[in-house]
Amino acid sequence: MALAWQYPLFCLLLVLLLLYPTSAQISRNISLGSFLTSENTDSYWASPSGEFAFGFQQIGKGGYLLAIWFDKIQEKTIVWSANGNNMVPGGSKVELTKDGHFVLSDPVGKEIWKAELFGSRVAYAAMLDTGNFVLATEDSRHSWETFDHPTDTILPTMTMSRPQQTCCSLL
Template structure:
């Protein structure tokens, strides 16, 4: 009986010591010099599961918004945007340039730098990725995030995303106009979350 018990314990210990494979998250890395063009049939950069997408979405006849949205639902609900107050014309592009900067190039010639990361001590952006969390990131070769959309919230906070002190969420002007509306939600330095309503509003 004692022998059987020892044998069973040894077998259990062996099982515990065996390595078990763990599923690794897959990233669809976006290489430097990659770009997207604003247009009726433009394809976005999707997350591995296809849950989220980053790209241009047409807003009525007003132009294109560079955004992140839920891509598996018919409404394509936007959760982050880069140019809500200045829509892009058809033919505009967003580019991850050779310096690792995310740049929005308007067809009119205007250029806007979206990422604020600057190379320091040889650390440079190696690629971008749209993650299944809804976070669009610029990362170095060691997969450390150097810039991420989660740090630049617009009107939505997603699960796992945090709101830092001083951050402000702006409600859209209307359901079809994503420019900043009259309602603002701000995390104050004392830790309070305060809703501000702009009294004079066009």
């Protein structure tokens, strides 16, 4: 008879544990219409653990890189940058537009770089604890991610794919 009340209690405990979010699933979503400017380098989008940050890094006096860096170490080491490592001037802006585009523009609003999106509409962005910055759909699928556009650093959870051959066979 003692088991009669323990089984429902165990099932309830199991359901509650399944509903409890784990730290690996947590991300801070960046909503449509959000933006960062290069002149405010104290403003960036951090991963939930704070290990990585996405925003502008000033490089000497020459300009700014839109980048991802290790944020918990003294030397803010860059692991990814947009726009082919080309610096942008002060006053530049990166925005996740209301219609789901991710655009880097100069101080007068001229587009410098954008994430090439294919497929579903972007609903939000997120800086993940893996060091991957993603643009995601309503159902959390990644429409675009920095891991698909590596620069000169490979992070532990990155996978490298072989470029597809698009050429024809020899005659």
